Amino acid sequence: MRSRFPLVLMTVAFLATLPPLASAQPADDASIHSDNARTLVGAWFINVTPSLAPAFASLGTFSADGTLTNISSSSMGFPPESPGYGAWVKVRRHTYAITFHTILGDGAGNFAGRGKIRATLTVGPDGDTLTGVFQVDVFDATGGLLFSDTGTVTGNRLSVESLP
Numbered sequence: 001m002r003s004r005f006p007l008v009l010m011t012v013a014f015l016a017t018l019p020p021l022a023s024a025q026p027a028d029d030a031s032i033h034s035d036n037a038r039t040l041v042g043a044w045f046i047n048v049t050p051s052l053a054p055a056f057a058s059l060g061t062f063s064a065d066g067t068l069t070n071i072s073s074s075s076m077g078f079p080p081e082s083p084g085y086g087a088w089v090k091v092r093r094h095t096y097a098i099t100f101h102t103i104l105g106d107g108a109g110n111f112a113g114r115g116k117i118r119a120t121l122t123v124g125p126d127g128d129t130l131t132g133v134f135q136v137d138v139f140d141a142t143g144g145l146l147f148s149d150t151g152t153v154t155g156n157r158l159s160v161e162s163l164p
């Protein structure tokens with residue numbers, strides 16, 4: 001039977017060369033509120049105020065890879081609307097451009113059109129608030145523009161709330 005000592009020694013030597021793993025602990029307050037923490041990455045509760053329709057609520061998640069997902073209370077009405085999927089990029093310090101699309105249905109499961117939403121969002125000094133402006137364009141099933149609207153948004157970052 002061969003000794004396993006050389007294999008164990010090589011494994012330990014290899015593991016010793018790896019960088020230490022990041023701690024799963026949350027960052028301290030200083031790093032949470034540092035200038036670098038003013039990122040769009042995370043989950044947000046957003047209040048949307050269009051100029052042509054009543055205000056509504058939205059939930060958005062911005063991933064570190066530049067993608068986003070969004071759902072709003074208005075999409076639960078008629079005509080039915082899918083969650084939004086899209087992308088975001090940083091355009092200035094603490095300011096981001098986003099574009100996402102939604103699919104509109106006719107209530108019977110048929111494609112009725114799509115929405116394209118573009119916005120400019122700025123993360124506030126605390127890193128936990130945002131403000132911005134948007135434009136939504138709604139197209140019919142053939143791609144014809146039905147209408148456009150503009151408005152403003154304000155948002156708050158969602159965070160973990162531990163049970164007592």
